[in-house]
Structures are given as C-alpha cells and as structure tokens.
Amino acid sequence: MSQRDSGYERKERDLYETPEWVTRALEPHILNPAIFHIWEPACGSGKMVRALESMGFTVHGTDIETGADFLERDCEPVAYEAIITNPPYVLATEFIEHALRQPVSTVAMLLRTDFDHAQSRSKLFAKCRAFAKKVVLTKRIKWFEDSKGQPSFNHAWFIWKHGHCGPPVLAYAP
Numbered sequence: 719m720s721q722r723d724s725g726y727e728r729k730e731r732d733l734y735e736t737p738e739w740v741t742r743a744l745e746p747h748i749l750n751p752a753i754f755h756i757w758e759p760a761c762g763s764g765k766m767v768r769a770l771e772s773m774g775f776t777v778h779g780t781d782i783e784t785g786a787d788f789l790e791r792d793c794e795p796v797a798y799e800a801i802i803t804n805p806p807y808v809l810a811t812e813f814i815e816h817a818l819r820q821p822v823s824t825v826a827m828l829l830r831t832d833f834d835h836a837q838s839r840s841k842l843f844a845k846c847r848a849f850a851k852k853v854v855l856t857k858r859i860k861w862f863e864d865s866k867g868q869p870s871f872n873h874a875w876f877i878w879k880h881g882h883c884g885p886p887v888l889a890y891a892p
C-alpha cells in the first residue's frame with residue numbers, strides 16, 4: 719500500500735508496516751473455525767504476521783525481499799485456509815487476482831477504501847461472487863509513528879470467501 723504522510727518520501731517496494739490495531743480490526747471477520755493456517759505473502763518485517771499469530775493463527779510469512787515473489791508462487795492444496803496481506807499498492811490488483819486463484823477459502827486484503835470504485839476492477843468486486851465483505855476502518859492509519867502530518871487516506875479490509883452467497887456485507891471497525 720503506497721502511503722504518504724506529509725513530509726515522507728514513498729518507501730522502496732511500498733514497505734509500509736500495518737499497525738497492530740488495523741490487523742486486529744479484521745479478527746471478528748475471520749473468526750471462522752475453518753481458518754487455522756494463514757499465508758501472509760508480502761510480510762515485510764512481519765508486523766502483520768505477529769499480529770495474526772497473537773490471535774492464535776499459524777502464519778507463514780513470505781516476501782519478495784527474501785526471495786519469494788507472490789505472483790510467481792502457488793500454494794499447495796490444503797496448506798492454508800486464508801491469504802491475508804497489505805499488498806504493495808502498485809501490484810494490488812495482481813495480488814488479489816493471484817490470491818483468488820489459490821486453493822484457500824478466504825482472502826483478505828487491506829486497501830484504500832475506494833479501491834472498489836473503479837469500473838475496471840468490477841470483476842474483483844461487483845461482479846465477483848466470492849467478494850463477501852468490506853470492513854471500513856473509521857480511523858485513518860498513521861503509517862509512521864513519528865509522523866507530524868495527518869494521514870491522507872482512508873482504508874478498508876476487503877474479504878473474499880469462496881462459496882459466499884448473496885451480496886457483499888458492509889461493516890465498520892474498530
């Protein structure tokens with residue numbers, strides 16, 4: 719996710735670490751007894767991995783920085799029940815498409831809240847039967863602890879569940 723709190727240059731490879739409260743906001747929406755193992759495929763320093771582990775999930779984190787290009791990898795059947803990440807903004811569409819091709823029941827991506835507005839992305843949202851829920855974060859994410867500026871963007875968790883029935887649900891957090 720590309721972010722620019724005032725006064726900061728964009729980080730190389732979009733290495734923005736997700737604060738713990740943001741990952742925790744996802745918890746009630748993935749508390750599904752069928753999810754035990756999660757793949758975090760753009761884990762950076764592992765902040766989201768640790769937050770998910772603290773919720774009791776077993777999490778495998780990989781990142782291109784340590785040689786694992788998510789877009790070049792497929793997961794083994796039954797290895798994971800969910801793929802959850804904050805993808806690099808410039809590759810977010812490719813990350814969602816690739817994740818939805820994997821043999822997992824659930825995909826959750828942290829994205830800018832208007833990511834689902836574009837007509838060009840309707841195949842991932844309005845026209846995607848697996849698109850199950852949007853969890854709007856009612857607080858803005860401060861990406862840098864010591865940032866003096868105010869965050870510019872709103873974010874939401876977008877959740878796809880294979881086998882989901884009906885229209886997507888809208889929820890608010892925290």
Ligand SMILES: C[S@@+](CC[C@H](N)C(=O)[O-])C[C@H]1O[C@@H](n2cnc3c(N)ncnc32)[C@H](O)[C@@H]1O
Pocket residue numbers: 719720731732733734735736759760761762763764765766780781782783786787788789803804805806807809
């Ligand atoms: C926005 S950061 C998210 C870090 C972590 N998920 C978090 O939320 O704290 C995006 C991460 O994606 C990684 N990345 C960029 N392109 C990638 C790719 N093709 N495959 C895997 N990781 C990639 C970057 O190295 C960076 O660590």
